[in-house]
Amino acid sequence: xxxxxxxxRYQVTQFGKPVTLSxxxxxxxxxxxxxxxxxxxxxKLLFHYYDKDFNNEADTPDNFQSRRPNTSFCFLDIxxxxxxxxxxxxxxxxxxxxxxxTEAFFGQGTRLTxx
Amino acid sequence: xxKVEQNPLFLxxxxxxNYTIYCNYSTTSDRLYWYRQDPGKSLExxxxxxxxxAVKQEGRLMASLDTKARLSTLHITAAVHxxxxxxxxxxxxxxxxxxxxxxxxxxxxx
Numbered sequence: 186x187x188x189x190x191x192x193x194r195y196q197v198t199q200f201g202k203p204v205t206l207s208x209x210x211x212x213x214x215x216x217x218x219x220x221x222x223x224x225x226x227x228x229k230l231l232f233h234y235y236d237k238d239f240n241n242e243a244d245t246p247d248n249f250q251s252r253r254p255n256t257s258f259c260f261l262d263i264x265x266x267x268x269x270x271x272x273x274x275x276x277x278x279x280x281x282x283x284x285x286x287t288e289a290f291f292g293q294g295t296r297l298t299x300x
Numbered sequence: 301x302x303k304v305e306q307n308p309l310f311l312x313x314x315x316x317x318n319y320t321i322y323c324n325y326s327t328t329s330d331r332l333y334w335y336r337q338d339p340g341k342s343l344e345x346x347x348x349x350x351x352x353x354a355v356k357q358e359g360r361l362m363a364s365l366d367t368k369a370r371l372s373t374l375h376i377t378a379a380v381h382x383x384x385x386x387x388x389x390x391x392x393x394x395x396x397x398x399x400x401x402x403x404x405x406x407x408x409x410x
Contacts, residue, residue, distance in 0.1 A: 225405075226402070226403075227388060227401060227402050227403055229400075230397060230398075273340075273342075277343075288348045289345075289390075289398060290345070291335075291342045291343040291344075293341070293342045
């Protein structure tokens with residue numbers, strides 16, 4: 186059974202039209218991440234939530250926002266998508282704490298196309 | 301700033317041959333991961349390496365970690381076509397966030 190679920194798998198949006206990608210998890214992990222992966226590149230961390238604490242990477246554009254209403258769900262909002270935002274967006278989760286760092290589990294990804 | 305370098309970035313190998321992918325990182329790390337990614341798909345976890353000298357094997361793949369040298373290797377034994385994919389190493393150093401290498405695109409040809 187899928188433990189990190191992303192919806193939709195494929196999203197086509199118009200240039201400048203806000204779009205939201207969603208991620209849910211059944212692992213009860215306290216950390217959720219959003220990565221952007223462009224073609225033939227490594228995943229790039231956009232931001233993450235450690236519990237309710239939001240942590241933005243320094244070079245993440247303001248156009249990208251995130252919400253985590255509860256432990257299970259996390260959303261990626263792109264306020265005004267540009268052609269350069271076309272990419273695979275990967276959600277991941279992990280359990281972090283004093284006792285041990287665990288591996289990150291990735292969802293299936295959402296491939297975003299901007300037209 | 302943690303830097304992770306993988307080499308080679310592209311690897312074309314014949315079926316049945318052996319090869320090694322290298323992952324170097326720049327600062328002390330407490331964990332290292334190897335992921336596989338098929339075209340258009342997400343990342344699949346292969347190995348988690350948490351201590352110096354750790355060695356893990358799954359099928360034709362074996363991963364090892366040398367924290368003193370800041371080096372991990374992914375060794376492929378007797379490659380088969382099904383192993384064609386992109387392989388990423390990812391390193392965690394002092395925090396729970398991971399830094400990924402650029403990936404090694406492996407093509408196994410008959």
